[in-house]
Amino acid sequence: MTPDVGELVEFGPGPPFAPDVKGLYRVSGWARPVRSVPTKEPEWSAYREAVSVDGQKLQWCTRSEATHVILDGMRRAYAPAAQVSVVGLVDWPDEIIESERKRADRQGAMHPMVTS
Numbered sequence: 001m002t003p004d005v006g007e008l009v010e011f012g013p014g015p016p017f018a019p020d021v022k023g024l025y026r027v028s029g030w031a032r033p034v035r036s037v038p039t040k041e042p043e044w045s046a047y048r049e050a051v052s053v054d055g056q057k058l059q060w061c062t063r064s065e066a067t068h069v070i071l072d073g074m075r076r077a078y079a080p081a082a083q084v085s086v087v088g089l090v091d092w093p094d095e096i097i098e099s100e101r102k103r104a105d106r107q108g109a110m111h112p113m114v115t116s
Contacts, residue, residue: 030066
């Protein structure tokens, strides 16, 4: 299953000073490859600026639609969900985690392009 918002995951390579160590990240949202290329503005401009992973432009989505996760840590990262390992949960109050999950759900339901 795709990791949930607030879960801590390992994804590599790590930071430049320790590339052989996987980085530790917090899941902050979910993404999938863009399903159809827009042909009109302003969607076309957003598509051009969208983040690419393995040659695929990404758009926000809900957890059930996700093939990728949006990660926050020392830097923002975007990873295929199958390439991360869940190692824990952030040490935040439950209501904050739930608030962040709802924010990601709202964003995902609108399917905007993922931008850096």
